[in-house]
Amino acid sequence: MEKALEEARNAGTLQDLERVRAAYLGRSGLISEIMKSLGRLAREERAEAGRAANAFKDSLGKLIEERRAALQAGMPAGSGFFDYTLPGRWRGLGSKHPVSAVIEEAARIFGKLGFTVAEGPDVETAYHNFEALNTPSHHPSLSPSDTFWLDTGELLRTQTSPVQIRVMESRKPPVRVITPGRCYRRDTTDATHSANFHQIEGLYVDQKVSLADLKGVMAYFAREMMGPKVAVRFRPHFFPFTEPSVECDFSCHICGGSGCRVCKNSGWIEIAGAGMVDPRVLRTVGYDPEIWSGYAFGMGIERIAMIRFGIKDIRMFYENDIRFLESLA
Numbered sequence: 478m479e480k481a482l483e484e485a486r487n488a489g490t491l492q493d494l495e496r497v498r499a500a501y502l503g504r505s506g507l508i509s510e511i512m513k514s515l516g517r518l519a520r521e522e523r524a525e526a527g528r529a530a531n532a533f534k535d536s537l538g539k540l541i542e543e544r545r546a547a548l549q550a551g552m553p554a555g556s557g558f559f560d561y562t563l564p565g566r567w568r569g570l571g572s573k574h575p576v577s578a579v580i581e582e583a584a585r586i587f588g589k590l591g592f593t594v595a596e597g598p599d600v601e602t603a604y605h606n607f608e609a610l611n612t613p614s615h616h617p618s619l620s621p622s623d624t625f626w627l628d629t630g631e632l633l634r635t636q637t638s639p640v641q642i643r644v645m646e647s648r649k650p651p652v653r654v655i656t657p658g659r660c661y662r663r664d665t666t667d668a669t670h671s672a673n674f675h676q677i678e679g680l681y682v683d684q685k686v687s688l689a690d691l692k693g694v695m696a697y698f699a700r701e702m703m704g705p706k707v708a709v710r711f712r713p714h715f716f717p718f719t720e721p722s723v724e725c726d727f728s729c730h731i732c733g734g735s736g737c738r739v740c741k742n743s744g745w746i747e748i749a750g751a752g753m754v755d756p757r758v759l760r761t762v763g764y765d766p767e768i769w770s771g772y773a774f775g776m777g778i779e780r781i782a783m784i785r786f787g788i789k790d791i792r793m794f795y796e797n798d799i800r801f802l803e804s805l806a
């Protein structure tokens with residue numbers, strides 16, 4: 478058996494390879510002789526020997542196909558040698574997925590401000606995803622129509638905010654991290670919604686951190702990500718884990734703010750939720766809110782990628798149509 482594999486491996490031409498195939502796998506080749514002779518064996522032995530012969534047939538067959546492909550790829554037709562002077566075949570370079578491109582760019586931008594990247598699990602506990610984030614158990618986002626609950630009582634995280642909790646539980650302040658990752662919600666898919674999307678969470682906790690710091694950082698990020706013309710606005714909002722809370726919009730990159738389908742004619746696109754970390758959240762992770770304060774934000778990566786690359790339908794990100802991905806490279 479080793480001999481047959483060896484011969485297939487060493488076949489220098491397609492003709493040699495065919496000879497090896499015929500000798501072992503052909504109609505009057507070794508394997509079919511063995512198969513024919515199985516009848517003479519006792520029943521228990523027959524099954525065992527049959528299995529061994531079939532396994533051998535499969536691995537030799539596979540090796541021969543691989544060798545054939547290699548010979549066909551590497552050899553000028555009709556010649557019996559590998560021509561090392563032939564130019565290589567250009568298979569084309571892959572391109573980066575726009576979601577990865579935005580994550581890397583965000584890591585670079587926030588990296589300049591001293592943020593490092595942290596990650597957390599996709600399967601989360603209700604404690605990290607809701608309770609520690611000051612979200613009461615009667616909050617509508619816990620309902621099975623909004624959240625994918627698992628049989629274990631855990632869930633697919635609905636936001637990257639639970640990574641804030643994990644980071645603070647495991648580190649002493651000050652902390653300054655961004656945490657990119659996948660999120661899951663029972664949303665009906667349409668041009669701007671997907672049940673599976675990505676966020677980048679940011680968290681900065683130190684002494685005397687203020688809302689003005691948050692505004693400055695978001696404005697800096699927007700300009701670095703979108704170019705100097707982008708405008709940023711903050712609207713008051715509510716999140717259970719921040720007080721005060723804001724939503725942060727970027728001016729629409731596609732129409733320049735004059736109004737289009739993507740920004741629903743408002744000229745603005747909602748990019749992030751943010752705010753000052755609620756003192757209850759700090760207390761929960763063992764940080765003293767009398768000493769430490771911080772801001773946090775969570776932004777939608779697809780939203781950023783849509784305006785940065787001019788993509789009008791969020792579903793394009795998940796279809797992995799190679800023409801779409803290449804067009805962004």
Ligand code: DAH
Nearest residue numbers: 636719750751752773774775
């Ligand atoms: N987790 C929120 C969401 O998915 C976004 C968010 C809001 C994140 C405020 C934050 C924050 O860190 O401070 O809608």
